[in-house]
Amino acid sequence: xxxxxxxxxxxxxxxxxxxxxxxxREEMTTTVYEGxxxxxxxxxxxxxxxxxxxxxxxxxxELSDKLEAQATKYGAKVKTGTMILGLKQGPHGIELATSTxxxxxxxxxxxxxxxxxxxxxxxxxEFTSKGVHYCATxxxxxxRGKDLIVVGGGxxxxxxxxxxxxFASHITMLVRGEKLKGSQLLIDxxxxxxxxxxxxxxxxxxxxxxxxxxxxxxxxxxxxxKADGIFVFIGQVPNTHWLKxxxxxxxxxxxxxxxxxxxxxxxxxxxxxxRAGAIGQIASAVGEGVSAAIAIREFISGxxxxxx
Numbered sequence: 275x276x277x278x279x280x281x282x283x284x285x286x287x288x289x290x291x292x293x294x295x296x297x298x299r300e301e302m303t304t305t306v307y308e309g310x311x312x313x314x315x316x317x318x319x320x321x322x323x324x325x326x327x328x329x330x331x332x333x334x335x336e337l338s339d340k341l342e343a344q345a346t347k348y349g350a351k352v353k354t355g356t357m358i359l360g361l362k363q364g365p366h367g368i369e370l371a372t373s374t375x376x377x378x379x380x381x382x383x384x385x386x387x388x389x390x391x392x393x394x395x396x397x398x399x400e401f402t403s404k405g406v407h408y409c410a411t412x413x414x415x416x417x418r419g420k421d422l423i424v425v426g427g428g429x430x431x432x433x434x435x436x437x438x439x440x441f442a443s444h445i446t447m448l449v450r451g452e453k454l455k456g457s458q459l460l461i462d463x464x465x466x467x468x469x470x471x472x473x474x475x476x477x478x479x480x481x482x483x484x485x486x487x488x489x490x491x492x493x494x495x496x497x498x499x500k501a502d503g504i505f506v507f508i509g510q511v512p513n514t515h516w517l518k519x520x521x522x523x524x525x526x527x528x529x530x531x532x533x534x535x536x537x538x539x540x541x542x543x544x545x546x547x548x549r550a551g552a553i554g555q556i557a558s559a560v561g562e563g564v565s566a567a568i569a570i571r572e573f574i575s576g577x578x579x580x581x582x
Contacts, residue, residue: 286352358372362520401489423501529550
């Protein structure tokens with residue numbers, strides 16, 4: 275058997291890297307596995323303006339690099355290009371089936387995050403963070419006094435659209451169906467904000483328009499709609515497909531945990547956007563990663579019982 279790590283962290287986003295800083299400082303041997311980009315969605319965000327301590331904002335890549343550097347400073351190993359295929363309890367802790375063989379750890383923290391559902395139309399991927407966005411709290415303040423498009427007709431689209439009225443001069447909400455779906459309270463609030471929000475129904479996005487540098491609007495089945503920014507709120511997909519029939523998930527696929535971030539499997543924890551009930555902000559993901567790291571320390575030391 276390969277050497278037994280104290281902690282294996284799956285996912286090198288803000289939650290996972292923050293946890294690695296703490297487990298490393300506690301001198302727990304820690305390996306962070308990342309199949310894609312270190313930093314996750316944070317690294318793909320041009321400028322993060324709401325992360326504490328950076329009054330002028332911080333680049334997503336810069337913040338991710340600093341988190342990684344701090345984690346490795348305290349001894350954590352970050353392994354990219356390693357896909358985690360599954361996990362189970364074994365005779366020596368938790369066994370991880372990976373694309374490079376079986377790994378072992380006394381405790382595992384899952385911080386694989388979630389992904390925003392995409393429209394899947396031409397131009398969307400090319401202009402993500404260049405006029406196409408998925409987080410109103412993160413990017414809404416960039417569009418003060420601007421015209422925006424909000425895509426979606428559910429609770430998240432209504433809630434985020436209402437939030438964006440604090441900044442935008444006007445919002446066009448594009449709804450695929452014949453009506454808004456979700457909380458009646460939110461529907462009433464959107465109706466009451468008709469001076470700032472125009473709702474257009476039966477509208478399907480065909481492609482994102484651009485000027486070569488930034489998105490400038492969308493082409494729909496009803497014609498062209500121009501805007502300074504496009505916010506897409508059609509749902510989130512947690513990165514938990516590899517955990518089905520193993521970890522307890524909610525109806526949307528997010529991981530259930532107790533107050534100590536423990537899952538239904540002893541020694542397996544979850545934090546950040548992959549966890550049911552997470553807020554979905556970088557700062558809160560960092561906080562959850564730290565809290566989970568402390569819980570893992572208590573688990574390994576025998577002071578935190580396995581979740582009942």
